[in-house]
Amino acid sequence: MNRLRGWIFYAVLLLIGGGCRTHTKTEAGVETIDCGKTEKGELFQFRLSNGKGTTVSVTNWGAALMDVSVPDKRGNLASVVLGFDSAHQYRQSHPKFGSVVGRYANRIAGASLELDGVTYALDRNQRNNCIHGGTEGFHRQLFQVDTAYVSADTAVVRMSYLSRHLEGGFPGNLQLEVAYKLNSRNEVILEYTATTDRPTVINLTNHSYFNLSGGERDVLAHRYRIVADSVTPVDSAGIPTGERMAVEGTEYDFRQADSLGARMDNGASYDINYVLDKDPGTLSLVAVVEDPASGRILKAYTTEPGMQFYVPKTDMGKYGGRNGKPYGRYYGFCLEMQHYPDAPHHPAFPSTVLRPGEVYRQVTVYRFETEGEGGSQERDND
Numbered sequence: 001m002n003r004l005r006g007w008i009f010y011a012v013l014l015l016i017g018g019g020c021r022t023h024t025k026t027e028a029g030v031e032t033i034d035c036g037k038t039e040k041g042e043l044f045q046f047r048l049s050n051g052k053g054t055t056v057s058v059t060n061w062g063a064a065l066m067d068v069s070v071p072d073k074r075g076n077l078a079s080v081v082l083g084f085d086s087a088h089q090y091r092q093s094h095p096k097f098g099s100v101v102g103r104y105a106n107r108i109a110g111a112s113l114e115l116d117g118v119t120y121a122l123d124r125n126q127r128n129n130c131i132h133g134g135t136e137g138f139h140r141q142l143f144q145v146d147t148a149y150v151s152a153d154t155a156v157v158r159m160s161y162l163s164r165h166l167e168g169g170f171p172g173n174l175q176l177e178v179a180y181k182l183n184s185r186n187e188v189i190l191e192y193t194a195t196t197d198r199p200t201v202i203n204l205t206n207h208s209y210f211n212l213s214g215g216e217r218d219v220l221a222h223r224y225r226i227v228a229d230s231v232t233p234v235d236s237a238g239i240p241t242g243e244r245m246a247v248e249g250t251e252y253d254f255r256q257a258d259s260l261g262a263r264m265d266n267g268a269s270y271d272i273n274y275v276l277d278k279d280p281g282t283l284s285l286v287a288v289v290e291d292p293a294s295g296r297i298l299k300a301y302t303t304e305p306g307m308q309f310y311v312p313k314t315d316m317g318k319y320g321g322r323n324g325k326p327y328g329r330y331y332g333f334c335l336e337m338q339h340y341p342d343a344p345h346h347p348a349f350p351s352t353v354l355r356p357g358e359v360y361r362q363v364t365v366y367r368f369e370t371e372g373e374g375g376s377q378e379r380d381n382d
Contacts, residue, residue: 029048029049029050029051029150029155029182030046030047030048030049030148030149030150030155030156030157031046031047031048031049032044032046032148033045033046033047033087035059035086035087035088038061038088038091038142040141040142041142041144042060042142042145043059043060043061043087043088043142044059044060044087044145045057045058045059045066045087046058046059046145046148046157046180048155048156048157048180048181048182049155049182050153050154050155050182050183050184050186051153051184052184052186053069053070053071053075053077054068054069054070054071054182054186054368055067055068055069055182056068056069056155056180056182056188058098058157058180059087059090060142060143060144060145060159061087061090061091061142061143062090062096062098062099062100062138062139062140062141062143063099063100063138063143063159063161063178064083064090064097064098064099064100064139065081065083065098065180065188065190065206065208066081066083066084066087066090066097066098067079067081067083068080068081068188068208068366068368070186070296070368071296071370072214072294072295072296072370073294073295073296073370073371073372074295076214078213078214078215078216078294079214079215079322080210080211080212080214080296080298080368081097081098081208081209081210081211082097082098082208082209082210082211082215082316082321082327082331082332083097083098083209083322084097084320084322085322085323089320094319095207095209095312095316095319096132096139096207097207097208097209097319098206098207098208098209099138099139099206099207100138100139100143100178100192100204100205100206100207101132101133101137101138101139101204101205101206101207101336102132102133102137102138102163102176102202102203102204102205103133103137103138103163103167103168103170103174103200103201103202103203103204104130104132104133104170104201104202104203104352105132105133105203105204105205105207105308105336105338106131106132106203106205106273106308106336106338106340106341106342107126107129107130107131107237107238107239107341107342108122108129108130108131108341108342108344108345109128109129109237109239109342109345110128110129111123111124111125111128111129111130111169113201113344113345114344115171115199115200115201115344115353116199118171120166120169120170120171121169122134122168122169122170123135123136123168123169126237126238127237128237129237129238129239130168130169131238132207133168133170134168134169136167136168137168138161138163138176138204139207141161141163143159143160143161143178144159144160144161145157145158145159146158146159146160146177153183153184154181154182154183154184154189155181155182155183156179156180156181157179157180158177158178158179159177159178159179160175160176160177160178161176161178162174162175162176163175163176165197165198170200170201171198171199171200172196172197172198172199172200172354173196173197173198174194174195174196174200174202174354175194175195175196176192176193176194176204177192177193177194178190178191178192179191179192185367186367186368186369187365187366187367187368188365188366188367188368189363189364189365190206190362190363190364190365190366191361191362191363192204192360192361192362192363193359193360193361194354194359194360195354195356195358195359195360196354196355196356196358197356198356199353199354199355199356200353200354201343201344201352201353201354202352202354202360203338203339203343203352204338204360204362205304205308205336205337205338206336206337206364207334207336208334208366209312209316209331209332209333209334210289210298210332210333210334210335211331211332211333212289212290212291212294212296212297212298213291213293213294213296214294214296215321215322215325215327215331216294217293218328218329218330218331219260219291219311219330219331219332219333220259220260220261220264220330221259221260221261221291221292221293222259222260222289222290222291222333223257223258223259223289223290223291223292224254224257224258224259224260224287224288224289224309224333225254225255225256225257225258225287225288225289226254226255226274226286226287226307226309227255227276227277227278227284227285227286227287228247228254228255228274228275228276228277228286228307229246229247229248229255229275229277230244230245230246230247230274230275231244231245231247231252231272231273231274231275232244232245232272232273232275232306232340232341232349233245233272234272234341238271238341239341239342240273240340240341240342240346240349242345242346242348242349244275247274251263251266251268252270252272252274257288257290260311260330264311264313264330269311269313270309270310270311270333271308271309271310271311272308272309273306273307273308273338273340273341274286274306274307274308274309275305275306275340276302276304276305276306276307278305280305280350281303282303283301283302283303283363283365284301284302284303285299285300285301286300286301286302286307286335286337287299287300287307287309287335288300289333289335290371292371295370295371295372296368296369296370296371297368297369297370297371297373298335298366298367298368299366299367299368299369300335300337300364300365300366300367301363301364301365301367302337302362302363302364302365303361303362303363303364304337304338304339304362304364305339305340305350306337306338306339306340306350307335307336307337307338308334308335308336308338308341309333309334309335309336310333310334310336311330311332311333311334312330312332313329313330314329315327315328315329316328316329316331316332335366337362337364339352
């Protein structure tokens with residue numbers, strides 16, 4: 001921890017990684033937890049609170065979002081993201097619970113890309129393709145903690161990671177910074193910035209699995225609305241064909257809120273990129289999900305042009321769960337804000353090329369409300 005700034009006190013590090021000790025809790029809503037050493041460095045967990053009962057936990061292993069606990073319509077708090085109780089558990093094999101994914105989220109066909117006439121061989125980790133940056137992508141890296149602080153009504157933790165030239169096969173030394181913020185409006189804000197010293201490609205996302213029931217039920221009865229008229233259809237390996245397909249008349253049409261149960265019963269499957277109906281680069285509402293039983297509502301905003309909607313069919317029980325309670329089948333959904341998969345091979349897709357002197361920027365907001373709160377589906381983009 002070379003640059004932990006502000007008024008978070010320096011911690012006495014544990015010599016082994018067996019447990020976590022709380023060292024500092026600020027009155028303003030940031031708690032720093034020292035979880036000891038790993039083979040890659042010092043492991044931390046941060047708990048952000050907004051004074052209204054909502055709390056967020058993140059760890060610097062994979063810059064993962066560990067927990068988001070929000071109230072239901074009766075005021076009962078529960079975690080609405082799948083994950084683990086301990087930061088150390090994120091070092092084990094898991095389906096990227098809450099992790100920041102990169103250098104390139106989603107798939108690149110043939111695990112190869114050509115940039116400025118140079119061909120780069122990438123890590124092949126899904127059939128013949130590269131997915132989510134490769135086996136040792138950002139989800140497997142220890143981020144440096146830069147600072148944790150409170151500004152006005154917002155608790156913040158900032159982390160950074162230097163992805164070296166040819167890590168995973170990708171060109172360029174990429175300097176990445178990630179910020180997690182929690183404000184009094186129950187908004188979890190993710191901000192990403194990155195620069196490079198030579199031309200490269202970049203496509204970042206957060207891989208949280210949401211369950212608005214607090215893990216009490218599967219997500220089939222949730223109601224989903226997605227602000228998109230089309231998707232990028234894929235082949236059997238999940239690689240885009242390069243086309244855009246209208247959602248009208250298909251199982252991908254969520255322009256009006258609907259649940260998943262009947263669709264899944266009829267054979268529908270969801271692991272698809274939506275072409276979001278928004279102006280390029282603007283922070284816009286792109287999805288609304290509601291759990292009628294708990295009354296919890298998630299409104300998702302992003303500056304990105306696409307969103308991967310993913311509902312795993314597999315039983316998540318083998319990964320455990322919170323408080324020793326295992327997850328089940330259809331137990332989470334992902335809203336992965338991103339550029340389109342395999343964009344380097346499709347010139348008509350929005351470009352993912354980043355060059356020296358340019359700055360990659362992304363903002364994604366997950367806003368939590370409860371039934372009956374009222375209010376607009378818009379937000380102040382401050």
